[in-house]
Amino acid sequence: MMGHERADAASPAALQLHGLSVDGVNQCVHCGLCLSACPTFSLLGTEMDSPRGRIVLIKSLAEGRIDLTDSAVAHLSLCLDCRACETVCPAGVPYGRLIEAARAEIERQRPGGPVRRFVRWLNFGLLLTSPRALALAAAALRLYQVIGLQRFVRASGLLRLLPGTLPAWEALLPSLPPAAERAPLPEQIPAAGARRARVALLTGCVQQAVFGAHNRATASVLAKNGYEVVVPRGQGCCGALHAHGGDHARAVALARQTIATFERAGADAVGVNTSGCGAHMKGYWHLLADDPAWAARARTFSTSVR
Structure with missing residues (x-):
């Protein structure tokens, strides 16, 4: 937590939880029952990548005690929002609402550069909101798969030329069904x-x-x-x-x-x-x-x- 501490009074405004009170965060009793249910904690083993750790982080942001640093954003972004922690939480912490409110604040304060903003618009603003655009994308991906282009791209190593995480996303593509x-x-x-x-x-x-x-x-x-x-x-x-x-x-x-x-x-x-x-x-x-x-x-x- 020391890496996130607020440096001075001129730091950015405290996190707003979009209608969720700090009392929702304060329901957590830090018992740790959520740890075994959390996939990111199971994989990484770090407290700040557990529901309990993220709740502490969100509370500190909401109270204005820390800034929304790169490290804070990384911990909040790694959460899958699977809400498995909610099923084992004896205190009924509304964790899903908290993490979504925190991410909304991240997008308000730190929307990222033009490439990230374009990718978010492409996904959230076009493909997911336009059935026609999504249908065209599905048809294009189906064609990419059935004509053998996908096999060629994967076998040739061309995927290594793609930027960022695009090669990993391509590897996760499901088989698109026929029209x-x-x-x-x-x-x-x-x-x-x-x-x-x-x-x-x-x-x-x-x-x-x-x-x-x-x-x-x-x-x-x-x-x-x-x-x-x-x-x-x-x-x-x-x-x-x-x-x-x-x-x-x-x-x-x-x-x-x-x-x-x-x-x-x-x-x-x-x-x-x-x-x-x-x-x-x-x-x-x-x-x-x-x-x-x-x-x-x-x-x-x-x-x-x-």
């Missing part, structure tokens, strides 16, 4: 037999582009079990990745858009087959808690997510 699996589902799928309820299915952004077959299977299982399935047109990204990445403004905008889109479906429940999206959408009530026009709608929506 038929990426095609949109019908807007309405009737229940088989007597209708039990009406479910609005989230097809998502990356989910539909990469795992479209999973969406079709989900709709089929629901229909065969007596649920009428509606697939609201106009839906897109739920904003989970934006929230995790500190893009608070877009996360809020996408939450409002998702709520409005699914409200129009008139369904009894919102069906989600991606755990990250579902967890985030169940937390819309907190994300929009300070917005009088959306708070009640967000709470109603969050309780309908299944």
Whole structure:
């Protein structure tokens, strides 16, 4: 912690937790039960790369006792936001909200250079918010894979010429499905037999582009079990990745858009087959808690997510 200590009174403004009080940070009793659940602590073994250590760091930032240094940013950025620590925490610390608020403050204070800002815009501002752009990107990657270009690039060593972490990202590319699996589902799928309820299915952004077959299977299982399935047109990204990445403004905008889109479906429940999206959408009530026009709608929506 000494490496982060504030040098003088002219340091940057203290971290704002975007509506989360310091009391949320103070719920931590430092028992250490979260350590064994944390993948970054298990890998690195350093206290500041554990939930407990990051909570101390966030609290110190919020109270203005330390600055948002390169080291502080690195520790906060390494967190996967998997929230495994929340499942074992006896004090119920809302760790996911804290780390997301801290990252939003990082983006406000330290947005980075032009290259980083462009990459963030490309991902958060274009691909994840535009189904058309994401579909075109998926089609291009599918072509890259099926014509043998991917095998050539990997075998030739050309990946080593790519800057930064792009070679690692390329190595993680999943096999993109054919166009038929990426095609949109019908807007309405009737229940088989007597209708039990009406479910609005989230097809998502990356989910539909990469795992479209999973969406079709989900709709089929629901229909065969007596649920009428509606697939609201106009839906897109739920904003989970934006929230995790500190893009608070877009996360809020996408939450409002998702709520409005699914409200129009008139369904009894919102069906989600991606755990990250579902967890985030169940937390819309907190994300929009300070917005009088959306708070009640967000709470109603969050309780309908299944």
